[in-house]
Structure formats: structure tokens, C-alpha cells
Amino acid sequence: MPEPSTPEAVISMRGATATLGARAVLRGVDLTVHRGEVVALLGANGSGKSTAVRSAIGQVPLTGGTVELFGTPLRRFRAWSRVGYVPQRTTAAGGVPATIREVVSSGRLSRTKLGLPGRADRAAVDRAIELVGLSDRAKDSVNALSGGQHQRVLIARALASEPEVLIMDEPMAGVDLASQEILASTLREQVAGGATVLLVLHELGALEPLIDRAIVLRDGCVMHDGPPPEAVGQHALPGHDHVHPHAASEPVRTGLLT
Incomplete structure (x- = not known):
């Protein structure tokens, strides 16, 4: 009986190194996300989490190592409609007057033929706005929105292209409970x-x-890759170290969440 095949690697980083200024932020990171997985990238502030995902989509150049998306080296990857990216909380329009619909529609451009939106494009934008609960405000200016609503617009923009992989950087940070x-x-x-x-x-x-697997970074290195670690009570305090199972006889220390 044939062994089940390994799911396709949607994101693959090998030996990734990166610097910001003179500081090494990633120090040989290996990270793989397979098709259909939900992976959490965890770690304290400054551990390299955001740099890792920004490197995966080319926003931060690597100084060493490789990145592949859907099996294609990043430098040759062009199918960006397959990737939805939600950056760390920011304003949805960067101060430019725009409606919710206009901002969300910009996320559809990678699929729009000849720059002219068709019926399928409009339907995808409507669906994305509906998913984040803002259909009744689609014509409102994003400048009138709360922080949580801004985040919802950014997520709708990422969903508008109907991506196969969704990369989200701290989507819940600073967001009110209703928006969470x-x-x-x-x-x-x-x-x-x-x-x-x-x-x-x-x-x-x-x-x-929702999380299938967690990857914990500390000082730009992978310290844990496996079941999500618990983070309750004192486990969540700054600087707390906790031993989590890595293999049957091999614990790994993860300076986890702050």
C-alpha cells in the first residue's frame, strides 16, 4: 500500500538570514507551511516574527538562505493573486481619502483583466466586505473607521483576490473585542x-x-516547531521559559510569549 504523499509546501524558507540595520534579525530560519495548514508564528517582541513573514513575500531581502512560494523561488514568483497579506495594524488608506469598497477593490487588481473589473471581480469584493461585517458601510470613508474596523478592511482587501494562502501579521493586536x-x-x-x-x-x-502547528522564534532562531504550546497564567509572563515536548525524549526550551 503506497504511503500518503506529503502535502505541497506553500511556503518554504531554508537557512534564512536577514538583518535590519546592523542587527541580525533572522539567524538561519527553517520554516515550512504545507497546503491546508494553519500555522502560528510565535515569540516575544524582537524575536523576528514579522521579519520572517515579510521576507517570505520579498518585503525584506534575505542576506542568506532561500524562500520558495508554491515551489517557485521567490525571485521568479509572479502569481501574487495566490497570496493574501495582511500587514501589522496600520491605517487602511494611509491618509488618502477612499471608501471601504475602493480599498478592498485594490486587493482584486492582481486578478482583474486589463484593469477593468468584471462581474466576478465585483462579486469577490462584495463577498470580502460581507465576510468582515462591513457591507452596510461599504461606501463610507475609511478615515471614519475605528482601529478594529481598519483591520477588518485590510483583511477584506487580502481576501478580495481569493488567495490560496493567507499571511496575517498580528491581526488581533489593538483590536476591540467585537472586531476580534x-x-x-x-x-x-x-x-x-x-x-x-x-x-x-x-x-x-x-x-x-484553529492552529495546527506553532513555530516559536527566539532571537531570530526557531526554538520549537510542533503542537501549539500552552500560554496560560505564568506561562504568558515576560521572560518566562517553559519546557515543551519536541520529541519523545527531547524537550525544547521555548522563551515563549510576552
């Missing part, structure tokens, strides 16, 4: 539909039930 619940519900629906997800998180929170 909507974002968690949106993500659950994407996962149920088979999406591959890489999440940078400070803590698992409401997203914990």
Missing part, C-alpha cells in the same frame, strides 16, 4: 474552505482552536 470576534469568524470560514494560513501572533487567544 468577527476576525476569528472570518478566519474560521477561510480555514473551513481549505485555505492555508500563516499567522504572526503575540498570543493564541481566540484563534487557538
